[in-house]
Amino acid sequence: MQVSMIAAMDKNRLIGNGPRIPWKLPADLRHFKDMTIGKPVVMGRKTFETLPKPLAKRTNIILTRNQDYEAPEGCIVSHSVEDVLKTAETLSDNNELEMMICGGAPIYEAFLPYASRLYLTQVHAAFEGDVYFPAFDIEDWNEIERIDCEKDKKNPHAYSFLFLERK
Numbered sequence: 001m002q003v004s005m006i007a008a009m010d011k012n013r014l015i016g017n018g019p020r021i022p023w024k025l026p027a028d029l030r031h032f033k034d035m036t037i038g039k040p041v042v043m044g045r046k047t048f049e050t051l052p053k054p055l056a057k058r059t060n061i062i063l064t065r066n067q068d069y070e071a072p073e074g075c076i077v078s079h080s081v082e083d084v085l086k087t088a089e090t091l092s093d094n095n096e097l098e099m100m101i102c103g104g105a106p107i108y109e110a111f112l113p114y115a116s117r118l119y120l121t122q123v124h125a126a127f128e129g130d131v132y133f134p135a136f137d138i139e140d141w142n143e144i145e146r147i148d149c150e151k152d153k154k155n156p157h158a159y160s161f162l163f164l165e166r167k
């Protein structure tokens with residue numbers, strides 16, 4: 001099983017403002033969908049609760065310490081990182097399974113040591129907010145792909161899609 005993390009961050013590693021994503025970037029929402037479809041997605045309870053409904057065509061795994069947490073049908077509730085890793089192993093019997101860690105901050109922090117791939121969207125601007133992606137050493141990662149995109153009518157900020165693999 002492969003543990004991958006997917007996140008969009010501004011130039012200061014900001015990922016959120018209260019419950020919201022600080023920018024509007026439809027191209028990134030599409031990218032998120034393309035990269036996660038068909039794969040298990042792991043989210044903290046707060047991120048999950050910002051969604052109108054569970055992410056379709058993906059097994060939603062929600063992390064909470066609340067033993068009584070009730071998630072919608074089809075979602076899996078987990079109470080620790082170890083629990084998530086064990087659960088993910090049962091979702092596929094081949095080693096190709098890619099589990100996508102989708103945030104927020106404590107979830108990225110907890111899974112970073114296990115992650116071998118990072119799909120990062122860098123938004124080339126600075127925003128107001130209070131939720132950050134954890135600091136990580138770029139020297140530990142090889143840049144496999146980088147797509148730089150200019151702003152356009154629908155996407156008001158320049159951004160880059162990065163694909164990194166652990167060295």
Ligand SMILES: NC(=O)c1ccc[n+]([C@@H]2O[C@H](COP(=O)([O-])OP(=O)(O)OC[C@H]3O[C@@H](n4cnc5c(N)ncnc54)[C@H](OP(=O)(O)O)[C@@H]3O)[C@@H](O)[C@H]2O)c1
Binds near residue numbers: 015019079080104
């Ligand atoms: N830009 C991006 O790519 C991106 C991606 C995702 C989220 N976000 C943003 O991030 C913000 C939400 O994230 P957040 O960091 O505030 O919260 P979060 O990580 O989504 O959820 C935090 C909750 O997860 C549970 N949790 C955390 N660590 C756990 C552990 N080790 N074991 C079991 N449960 C654990 C706890 O739930 P309980 O309190 O229920 O115990 C905790 O309160 C929003 O602003 C959202 O828009 C941005």
